[in-house]
Amino acid sequence: MERVLLAPLDRFPAARKAGAFPVWPLSAAQKEFGVLISRAAGGEPQVLRRNSTPIAVLIPADPHELALSPDTAAPEGAATPGGPVPSQPTPTRERGRRLATLGDAIGAVLATGSAPGLSFGLARLDEAIGGLHPGRLVLVAAEPQVGGSLIGLAAARAALARGARVLYAASGPSSADITRRIIAAEADGDYARLRTGVLTQDEQQVVERLRHAPLLIDDGSDLTAEAIADTAPLADDLALVVVDRLQRAHNPRLPLSGERLPKASQVLRELARSQNVPVLAVVDTDDPAVVNLLDADVILTLTHRPGQQTTTVTVAERDLGTIATTTLRPDLAHARFLDTSPSPAADAPTPATDVSEAAEAPLDTVGTAADRQLAEAALPFTSGAVKGLPAEATRLLAALRSALAGAHVKDLDDLHAPLTELAEAGLQTPDSAEGRRLASALHAYIASASEQTPGSAPAAGAGVPAAEDADEVCRDDEDGLVSGDEQDEPEGAVFPALRILKESVARSKMYPIPVIRTEDRESGPWPLISEDMDGEPGWVHPDVTSTRVAHERNGKRVRRDQLDVPASFGDGLMCLIDRNGSFPSACSAVPLAPNKLLHTGPLDVFDRSQAGIYQISVPAWGHPGMPHPLGRLAERPDEQGRVWVTTPHLKMLERLHRDGHLADPVTVHDSWTGKANESLFKPFYQATKEARTELIQAGGEPYRNYKTRLSIALRLLWPKRPESRSPFWRPDWRMSMVAEASVRHWTVAFRAVQAGHQLIALRNVDAAIFWVPDETAPDTYRVGAGFGEVKAKFIQPGTFIPEGDD
Numbered sequence: 155m156e157r158v159l160l161a162p163l164d165r166f167p168a169a170r171k172a173g174a175f176p177v178w179p180l181s182a183a184q185k186e187f188g189v190l191i192s193r194a195a196g197g198e199p200q201v202l203r204r205n206s207t208p209i210a211v212l213i214p215a216d217p218h219e220l221a222l223s224p225d226t227a228a229p230e231g232a233a234t235p236g237g238p239v240p241s242q243p244t245p246t247r248e249r250g251r252r253l254a255t256l257g258d259a260i261g262a263v264l265a266t267g268s269a270p271g272l273s274f275g276l277a278r279l280d281e282a283i284g285g286l287h288p289g290r291l292v293l294v295a296a297e298p299q300v301g302g303s304l305i306g307l308a309a310a311r312a313a314l315a316r317g318a319r320v321l322y323a324a325s326g327p328s329s330a331d332i333t334r335r336i337i338a339a340e341a342d343g344d345y346a347r348l349r350t351g352v353l354t355q356d357e358q359q360v361v362e363r364l365r366h367a368p369l370l371i372d373d374g375s376d377l378t379a380e381a382i383a384d385t386a387p388l389a390d391d392l393a394l395v396v397v398d399r400l401q402r403a404h405n406p407r408l409p410l411s412g413e414r415l416p417k418a419s420q421v422l423r424e425l426a427r428s429q430n431v432p433v434l435a436v437v438d439t440d441d442p443a444v445v446n447l448l449d450a451d452v453i454l455t456l457t458h459r460p461g462q463q464t465t466t467v468t469v470a471e472r473d474l475g476t477i478a479t480t481t482l483r484p485d486l487a488h489a490r491f492l493d494t495s496p497s498p499a500a501d502a503p504t505p506a507t508d509v510s511e512a513a514e515a516p517l518d519t520v521g522t523a524a525d526r527q528l529a530e531a532a533l534p535f536t537s538g539a540v541k542g543l544p545a546e547a548t549r550l551l552a553a554l555r556s557a558l559a560g561a562h563v564k565d566l567d568d569l570h571a572p573l574t575e576l577a578e579a580g581l582q583t584p585d586s587a588e589g590r591r592l593a594s595a596l597h598a599y600i601a602s603a604s605e606q607t608p609g610s611a612p613a614a615g616a617g618v619p620a621a622e623d624a625d626e627v628c629r630d631d632e633d634g635l636v637s638g639d640e641q642d643e644p645e646g647a648v649f650p651a652l653r654i655l656k657e658s659v660a661r662s663k664m665y666p667i668p669v670i671r672t673e674d675r676e677s678g679p680w681p682l683i684s685e686d687m688d689g690e691p692g693w694v695h696p697d698v699t700s701t702r703v704a705h706e707r708n709g710k711r712v713r714r715d716q717l718d719v720p721a722s723f724g725d726g727l728m729c730l731i732d733r734n735g736s737f738p739s740a741c742s743a744v745p746l747a748p749n750k751l752l753h754t755g756p757l758d759v760f761d762r763s764q765a766g767i768y769q770i771s772v773p774a775w776g777h778p779g780m781p782h783p784l785g786r787l788a789e790r791p792d793e794q795g796r797v798w799v800t801t802p803h804l805k806m807l808e809r810l811h812r813d814g815h816l817a818d819p820v821t822v823h824d825s826w827t828g829k830a831n832e833s834l835f836k837p838f839y840q841a842t843k844e845a846r847t848e849l850i851q852a853g854g855e856p857y858r859n860y861k862t863r864l865s866i867a868l869r870l871l872w873p874k875r876p877e878s879r880s881p882f883w884r885p886d887w888r889m890s891m892v893a894e895a896s897v898r899h900w901t902v903a904f905r906a907v908q909a910g911h912q913l914i915a916l917r918n919v920d921a922a923i924f925w926v927p928d929e930t931a932p933d934t935y936r937v938g939a940g941f942g943e944v945k946a947k948f949i950q951p952g953t954f955i956p957e958g959d960d
Contacts, residue, residue, distance in 0.1 A: 273312040301491060317368065328373050338488045344536050738843070745805070747828030842941075
């Protein structure tokens with residue numbers, strides 16, 4: 155008989171070493187469990203992992219069977235396989251006790267690990283917590299007005315989208331409150347307006363769809379934990395219990411409050427176990443003194459600081475402490491949370507909104523300035539606070555607000571034509587302050603629409619002008635800086651970019667180190683950083699022929715490429731995509747280490763709370779229709795096939811592996827990291843975006859000066875020449891920012907290819923060329939003048955393609 159032990163990693167530390175032993179995902183281990191047992195019994199340990207994290211190891215029960223090489227031997231003091239782990243007990247039939255054999259327990263662990271729990275409908279939160287699993291009490295701890303109840307609603311809506319039955323025990327909100335919030339979140343409707351009982355046509359359709367949803371709401375008086383436990387067994391096929399909410403302050407009319415909370419949490423935890431369902435309870439405080447008294451298996455703590463656009467969620471497990479953190483974007487106008495950035499889809503359908511349409515842009519960059527101005531001016535009318543507009547106008551303006559709030563790019567595009575028609579028809583607005591403000595916004599919307607001609611195609615065969623209006627000058631190994639660039643702009647400058655960047659860094663409470671001392675620059679991580687780490691692609695589809703053509707413009711040599719597309723691609727045009735402001739857009743959320751980088755060596759698991767540089771093996775890429783995710787960096791590995799990357803590229807590779815696009819997990823052979831901060835450059839990004847909105851309308855010399863100062867400020871993060879002076883010297887900051895722009899550029903192109911579009915070239919951080927059947931850009935891009943948006947031009951086959959200066 156083959157006998158093995160399933161041991162935690164701390165009992166067998168040698169299993170933590172990457173590549174030392176075979177590693178099995180839990181789903182594969184379950185299918186091949188007999189093979190694993192045979193191999194482990196024969197002396198070869200088998201490591202089990204959940205996602206990319208090793209969690210346990212199968213080892214032979216007899217320690218003499220285990221043969222370890224010197225470099226994988228357990229350290230002195232570590233437990234030996236056969237000794238410290240007790241042998242398997244013989245199960246008994248004592249009445250009232252349930253004993254499981256090790257084999258039963260292993261089967262349960264593997265089955266649980268391979269089957270995802272119920273989703274929250276929020277991919278980043280699902281990724282952090284692993285879903286809602288049966289038998290567990292999950293506590294959402296949040297101060298009032300932070301959104302704790304919205305997490306409970308998100309879980310309920312996601313379960314309902316799967317047709318699963320939900321018991322919603324409401325000790326605080328009424329059934330009407332819950333219903334309105336669900337309708338607002340599902341239909342993108344204004345929650346405030348729904349209080350008036352006015353529904354748009356779309357909202358009425360959502361209401362009809364929800365009428366038969368298997369949601370049971372108990373908002374009766376004297377709601378106790380015991381009453382919830384008595385009610386739950388009466389609901390057939392119950393999948394989830396939500397308790398909203400436990401109240402910290404004592405209220406004699408609310409049994410789920412005050413000193414009765416610890417006993418109530420024990421009842422709810424027992425309910426989860428006895429009914430084998432997840433129970434999610436919301437408590438209106440994040441005070442650890444209160445939260446730690448409650449008998450929860452998992453605690454989600456929500457925190458939101460004034461001025462922040464995101465809410466931080468900290469995930470802690472019973473006995474283990476904090477295991478993950480993530481961020482969500484509150485969308486309180488629609489009674490919900492949204493993901494802060496694209497993330498792998500959760501197992502269950504997301505019932506609220508298709509966040510992927512938002513690309514990587516934050517909420518405030520979706521749409522044009524005129525879109526946002528009109529939406530803000532329309533708020534009094536769409537919320538129902540002010541009357542006086544035709545129903546159709548109210549519906550269109552409400553849809554505009556919903557599209558902006560939900561980052562629904564396609565909906566925005568569809569709304570531009572009817573909104574323009576509405577504005578040009580001379581909509582009569584009330585003679586009030588709100589009406590006059592709306593009329594002004596409508597006039598601005600018409601002017602903005604007349605100035606934008608996205609997608610217009612030049613005449614066939616006509617030369618396409620070079621991208622002279624790019625927001626950043628092409629990269630130059632000599633950095634393009636001249637003496638005096640390091641000085642702050644004078645008072646009254648059109649755009650004091652350097653001064654704003656310095657102030658952005660100085661505002662951080664992490665006390666950043668903007669300049670690495672000269673004597674330290676030849677050691678540690680700094681010599682490892684190179685321009686290649688930008689990961690910019692210079693890729694042409696393998697079936698397309700690219701020919702360099704000599705050309706002069708204004709007496710200066712410039713690059714012109716001619717792309718010959720094979721007949722197998724069919725009839726079509728070349729669609730040239732030029733992304734606006736790739737570098738400043740990346741500053742909105744680039745993971746940086748504000749302080750010094752410390753040597754953290756090989757990593758078993760990528761720690762998202764850290765940022766820096768990482769040495770990894772170049773992963774194999776099997777998609778011929780897309781360049782390698784690492785761009786040109788993948789073509790320049792060392793003798794061991796390894797390269798150094800920054801945090802944005804490592805996060806992207808982890809995501810691609812999780813989505814199944816990379817066969818093997820990323821192996822980190824070495825690293826230099828520090829505590830991460832994604833908002834270090836955020837004030838700079840916001841100021842840049844606002845200035846661009848104003849100056850792009852003015853054009854001419856002010857806009858050219860804006861672009862020049864923006865480029866200089868970002869180049870000063872890492873001046874290349876020793877004689878260059880700068881208030882910065884952080885090559886990791888500079889290359890992380892460029893890598894973030896490259897990752898965003900590559901990711902949106904990849905989504906277009908996944909949607910069926912034909913990519914024929916991808917270059918730098920802003921240029922893509924698609925083969926399209928007509929003058930329509932891939933819908934994964936937002937055509938417009940704002941950050942994160944693109945300009946789209948269409949040219950006939952055989953026309954020269956510009957690509958900047960030689």
